[in-house]
Amino acid sequence: MEIRMCQLPTLRRDHPDRMVLDASAHAATVLIGLARAWSARPQIVDGLFAELAKLDECVRDGIQLEDVGSAEHARDLVARQLLAEAGGAEFHLSPKRDRDAAHQARQIAEEARRMATALDAHANALDVEADAAERKHIARQRAELKRLQGRIANLAPEPALAAVLTLQPPIGD
Numbered sequence: 001m002e003i004r005m006c007q008l009p010t011l012r013r014d015h016p017d018r019m020v021l022d023a024s025a026h027a028a029t030v031l032i033g034l035a036r037a038w039s040a041r042p043q044i045v046d047g048l049f050a051e052l053a054k055l056d057e058c059v060r061d062g063i064q065l066e067d068v069g070s071a072e073h074a075r076d077l078v079a080r081q082l083l084a085e086a087g088g089a090e091f092h093l094s095p096k097r098d099r100d101a102a103h104q105a106r107q108i109a110e111e112a113r114r115m116a117t118a119l120d121a122h123a124n125a126l127d128v129e130a131d132a133a134e135r136k137h138i139a140r141q142r143a144e145l146k147r148l149q150g151r152i153a154n155l156a157p158e159p160a161l162a163a164v165l166t167l168q169p170p171i172g173d
Contacts, residue, residue: 007091008108011115019122021115026089033086041085048082 009023038045055075058065065071083089093108094101 008111011118017125019119026091030083030086030089033088034082037085037087045082045085048078048085052078052082 007026007029009021009026012020012022014020034045052075055071055078058071059075063071065074094104
């Protein structure tokens with residue numbers, strides 16, 4: 001199927017601090033293809049769905065298949081076969097060598113740059129938040145260490161013993 005710009009995944013904010021890559025427009029196209037395939041060849045599509053469901057259950061239960069090996073690999077093969085019945089899930093760019101094809105390529109590149117910029121800004125914000133959280137965690141650990149050192153110093157009868165327990169040089173040295 002040839003790509004239309006409305007089928008490309010879109011990047012959106014699900015929440016002020018969460019990003020979502022939404023491929024539902026393309027998924028809808030695949031589902032329509034799957035419905036057409038089922039309409040034309042219901043037994044084949046039904047059989048593939050049944051096999052896919054059985055294999056997925058094996059994957060979830062951790063069951064290995066004797067004759068084909070990995071249930072996950074077998075499940076993925078059946079899923080790809082089902083996608084092929086639906087017409088595929090690939091984005092084919094215009095095969096033409098004209099201005100429309102160049103325009104399509106530029107639109108996709110621009111959308112990719114927009115996504116990259118937004119995702120880079122999101123990653124930077126996550127880095128800042130992670131750094132702040134790490135600084136708070138270290139500050140809490142230091143405060144707890146000082147509190148424990150103070151308690152140990154109060155419990156030790158000898159100043160030299162307190163210094164050893166709190167990892168500080170004894171007073172007067």
